Amino acid sequence: RGDADEPVIPFAQPGSLTRVFCVASGKGGVGKSSVTVNLAAAMARRGMKVGVVDADIYGHSVPRMIGAADRPTKIENMIMPPQSHGVKVISIGMFTDGNTPVVWRGPMLHRALQQFLADVFWGDLDVLLLDLPPGTGDVAISTAQLVPNAELLVVTTPQQAAAEVAERAGSISTQTRQRLAGVVENMSWMEMPDGSRNEIFGSGGGQIVADSLSRTVGTTVPLLGQIPLDVALREGGDAGTPIVLGKPESAAAQALDAIAEKL
Ligand code: ADP
Numbered sequence: 001r002g003d004a005d006e007p008v009i010p011f012a013q014p015g016s017l018t019r020v021f022c023v024a025s026g027k028g029g030v031g032k033s034s035v036t037v038n039l040a041a042a043m044a045r046r047g048m049k050v051g052v053v054d055a056d057i058y059g060h061s062v063p064r065m066i067g068a069a070d071r072p073t074k075i076e077n078m079i080m081p082p083q084s085h086g087v088k089v090i091s092i093g094m095f096t097d098g099n100t101p102v103v104w105r106g107p108m109l110h111r112a113l114q115q116f117l118a119d120v121f122w123g124d125l126d127v128l129l130l131d132l133p134p135g136t137g138d139v140a141i142s143t144a145q146l147v148p149n150a151e152l153l154v155v156t157t158p159q160q161a162a163a164e165v166a167e168r169a170g171s172i173s174t175q176t177r178q179r180l181a182g183v184v185e186n187m188s189w190m191e192m193p194d195g196s197r198n199e200i201f202g203s204g205g206g207q208i209v210a211d212s213l214s215r216t217v218g219t220t221v222p223l224l225g226q227i228p229l230d231v232a233l234r235e236g237g238d239a240g241t242p243i244v245l246g247k248p249e250s251a252a253a254q255a256l257d258a259i260a261e262k263l
Pocket of ligand 1: 027035186231
């Protein structure tokens, strides 16, 4: 922009080698943060340098899910992000007081995000994942402005109603001109003791979103994978050890790992 006061965001510079993914969903509770931390951990395990920005002001559950409990420190003018399982993490929750709800308005959020991208010492990252708040709000627009080359990853459940709102979250890419990296369907089924699949939240949502977004943008938006329900996924999130590390043999971990591989 040429504005001397505008902080420089390394990821947005031409020639930046960092791939930036915005993880979006239509509504809360579909597993967006769980998918974000597991993809991050899976990529870090492959030897990639990975960072996560928790921009979900309402949830800000990323630090707990990945076990990054420390507060960021400051060295000179840079914020040093805590690290866990080889992933650097910064969260809006690290700058609030305990459990105080965040009631920031758009411009403040934009500045916070700008700081997370410009003033955090990320080093040379291969991948930066941004966990966006659900919906199509200010933060999604802000990230698109701050990092126009960021790609969008849409998380949905198989349920029709969830798919419809996820479509809306994805179609924001036509406004922001971001590339749509693909769709992830979470909570796709529960494996029963007899090996059968119980589709608790219905079926087809991920494919519906992928097809509909493909029509909207005029190129193929892939359904990158389907992640089953697994108690161990929730437990791993609560304990700060993502399932891709804690129970890599599980179907859920393997589905997540395969998605990380495709990106
Ligand atoms: P969001 O970020 O979309 O609000 P979360 O990732 O916080 O969703 O997930 C909501 C809750 O559901 C969390 O307690 C999480 O552990 C749990 N969860 C998410 N995906 C799964 C899954 N595939 N199997 C079991 N529990 C899951």
